[in-house]
Amino acid sequence: MEINFTHHQSAHCENGVVSNLMKHNGFNVSEPMVFGIGSGLLFCYIPFLKVNHAPAITYRAMPGAIFKRFAKRVGIKIKHEKFKSPEKAKLRLDENLKNNNPVGLQVGVYNLEYFPDEYRFHFNAHNLVVYGKQEDKYLISDPVMESVTTLTGKQLEKVRFAKGAFAPKGHIYYPTGFPDKLDLEGAIAKGIKHTCKDMLAPIPIVGVNGIKMVAKLIRKWPKKKGVRKANHYLGQIVRMQEEIGTGGGGFRYIYAAFLQESSKILKNEELAELSKEMTVIGDLWRDFALDASRIYRNRKAKIDAYNDVATQLEVIADKEKVFFKKLRKAI
Amino acid sequence: MKKRDVPQDKSNLESTNSKELCYAVNEDGEYTTAHSSGWAPKTIALDNAIADINERIENAKQNVLNEKSSPLEYYMEVHKMDIGILASYAGLWTWRVKRHFKPKVFNKLSNKILQKYADVFEITIEELKNIKHGN
Numbered sequence: 284m285e286i287n288f289t290h291h292q293s294a295h296c297e298n299g300v301v302s303n304l305m306k307h308n309g310f311n312v313s314e315p316m317v318f319g320i321g322s323g324l325l326f327c328y329i330p331f332l333k334v335n336h337a338p339a340i341t342y343r344a345m346p347g348a349i350f351k352r353f354a355k356r357v358g359i360k361i362k363h364e365k366f367k368s369p370e371k372a373k374l375r376l377d378e379n380l381k382n383n384n385p386v387g388l389q390v391g392v393y394n395l396e397y398f399p400d401e402y403r404f405h406f407n408a409h410n411l412v413v414y415g416k417q418e419d420k421y422l423i424s425d426p427v428m429e430s431v432t433t434l435t436g437k438q439l440e441k442v443r444f445a446k447g448a449f450a451p452k453g454h455i456y457y458p459t460g461f462p463d464k465l466d467l468e469g470a471i472a473k474g475i476k477h478t479c480k481d482m483l484a485p486i487p488i489v490g491v492n493g494i495k496m497v498a499k500l501i502r503k504w505p506k507k508k509g510v511r512k513a514n515h516y517l518g519q520i521v522r523m524q525e526e527i528g529t530g531g532g533g534f535r536y537i538y539a540a541f542l543q544e545s546s547k548i549l550k551n552e553e554l555a556e557l558s559k560e561m562t563v564i565g566d567l568w569r570d571f572a573l574d575a576s577r578i579y580r581n582r583k584a585k586i587d588a589y590n591d592v593a594t595q596l597e598v599i600a601d602k603e604k605v606f607f608k609k610l611r612k613a614i
Numbered sequence: 615m616k617k618r619d620v621p622q623d624k625s626n627l628e629s630t631n632s633k634e635l636c637y638a639v640n641e642d643g644e645y646t647t648a649h650s651s652g653w654a655p656k657t658i659a660l661d662n663a664i665a666d667i668n669e670r671i672e673n674a675k676q677n678v679l680n681e682k683s684s685p686l687e688y689y690m691e692v693h694k695m696d697i698g699i700l701a702s703y704a705g706l707w708t709w710r711v712k713r714h715f716k717p718k719v720f721n722k723l724s725n726k727i728l729q730k731y732a733d734v735f736e737i738t739i740e741e742l743k744n745i746k747h748g749n
Contacts, residue, residue: 294635294647315637315645335663336696393694401626401660405699429632429649446702447695515666518659525656527634531615536637540645562639566615576655579662 285415288385290424290431294530294537296410297349298323299426300387303412304458305359307385310465312357319541320356320467320474321349324534325481328488328497332448335404337519340497342533344481346389346408346449350456352477356470360460365452369440372453376413376421379457385414385424389454391445397425397432402527407449413439427527471545472614478538479611482603491604498596505589513589514579521572532565539565542610553613557606564602571595615639617648625652626660667694678745684720685745686711689735703734 288307293299298314301321305312318324325344332339343349354361366372379386391407392398415422420433434442443453482490497520504513524533539561546554571592578588617638627633633649640646674691677683690700701708706727713719714727725739732742 292635294637333696335694336666397630399626399630399632401629401664404694427634447699450702515662518662521655521659522663525653526660530635530637531620531650536615536645540637543645558645559643562615569615572655576658580658 284380284383285417285422286380286383286385288412288414288424291426292429293426295323295343295528295534296426297346297408298537300410300412301350301353303424303426304385304387308458308461310461312465313540313544315537315541315544316467317353318349318534318537319478319545320470321351321353322474322477322481323349324478324538326490326493326533328493328500330488334406335519337516338500340520340523342524342529347454350387352474353470354458356473357465357467358462359458359465361456362459363454363456365454367452369444369453372443372455373436373440375455377416379455380413380416384457385412386455386457387412388439388443389451389456390439390442391447391451392442393445394438394441396434396438397423397428405445405447407445407447407451409442467548471549475545475610475614479607482607483611491600491607494596494600494603498593498600501589501593501596505586517575517589517592518579521575524568525572532568535561535565535568551613557610557613560606560609564599564606567595567599567602571599617641617646620648620650621653622650623652623654623657625657627652667691675745681717684715684717685742686720686731687715688745689731689737689742693735700734704730706730 291299291303291306293302293314295314295318298317301317302312302314321344323344325341327341329339329341350361364375366375376386388411389407390409390411391405392409393403393405395403395409411423411425413421414424419436421436421439423432423434425432443451445451484490484492486492487496501517504516508516525531530537539558542554542558542561546552546558574595575592578592615636615638617640620636620638628651633651635647636650637645638648671688671691674683674688678685678688686700690697697708697711701711704711714723728739728742732739735742
């Protein structure tokens with residue numbers, strides 16, 4: 284069976300799944316809207332977690348948080364389920380497909396056959412939509428891919444029951460109830476306030492403070508860890524910031540798009556101005572990535588170069604501090 | 615980022631003929647989406663990360679051949695895992711997996727435990743014991 288589902292490519296998987304499921308149910312909500320209302324923007328350095336043998340740095344909210352907040356703020360009901368047994372997980376998926384209900388799944392990337400090999404790491408917070416089944420082939424709409432694809436039952440089971448950090452445990456989710464009209468205005472305000480609170484949080488590893496902390500670490504890495512490791516860590520930051528999913532500039536451009544769209548919905552000119560400012564900040568993040576790549580391209584670099592990119596991050600942190608204070612007032 | 619500045623560099627996305635979506639501003643200052651075939655700064659980062667993994671695999675291989683480590687280390691690196699991920703897939707505590715990295719301990723493992731590891735790597739116990747079967 285095949286559910287009549289329209290695939291739209293998005294920059295980020297979680298926003299994309301939500302936006303596509305919303306569109307399927309007759310609500311035209313863009314990816315930036317989902318991201319902004321769900322308060323997806325964040326910066327966090329997680330010192331006790333290592334990803335690919337480098338410190339973990341994230342530019343987004345915890346997996347699943349964007350959808351959860353978005354749903355709560357616009358008033359849709361979502362059913363979430365996790366499973367111990369792969370058989371039960373499959374059964375529930377098949378039931379939903381039979382009822383003409385496309386569902387979101389959380390999956391691991393490592394065994395995702397249609398991804399280029401180079402992108403297959405043990406990352407367990409990827410999201411996709413299943414919109415049908417033909418014999419043993421599941422029809423897959425993966426929002427970061429340009430077009431739809433398929434996975435066999437066995438392949439799908441493998442990615443649904445990937446292990447490690449954020450193991451999906453067969454996590455399946457789908458909207459079950461919608462309000463007559465989405466309250467976007469209220470939801471936008473809540474989403475923006477939450478993001479401002481996160482980015483200005485008085486915690487050393489979160490938000491603006493987190494960016495400053497990472498800048499400090501970058502200065503130390505070449506001496507403390509050696510150039511090799513320092514470059515590996517720096518490369519990891521750029522990958523987290525720019526690799527498939529952020530829409531560029533560590534989600535800053537998506538966020539700017541959200542502010543622009545919101546300024547029209549709320550008829551708030553100030554948000555349009557702030558959108559432009561966020562774009563400029565996004566460009567600074569891109570410059571940082573470009574300069575960082577000049578360091579790790581050669582695998583050897585002068586200490587000065589690390590200090591330079593660290594200073595760039597500090598400038599960004601200062602600008603974002605001012606930015607989010609202004610944004611908080613604009614709402 | 616202006617729409618016309620969206621980078622179209624060569625990247626690993628080429629192998630699957632896909633492009634990623636970026637957000638950028640068009641001529642009228644409106645946000646829109648644009649496809650990008652890749653951007654050199656992150657392609658270099660990804661290539662470095664892969665070179666790093668290959669180096670880890672080669673190191674692990676030498677460790678196993680010199681009997682400094684058990685074949686588990688080699689297969690773990692081949693599958694881009696770390697001890698935590700391997701332990702999670704095998705359903706064992708990390709300290710046990712760490713112990714199994716010692717050749718002496720590994721050589722005495724029961725078939726039951728070996729089978730767990732073999733299943734994780736989707737190979738036979740024979741292949742698990744001898745990395746020459748690998749690659």
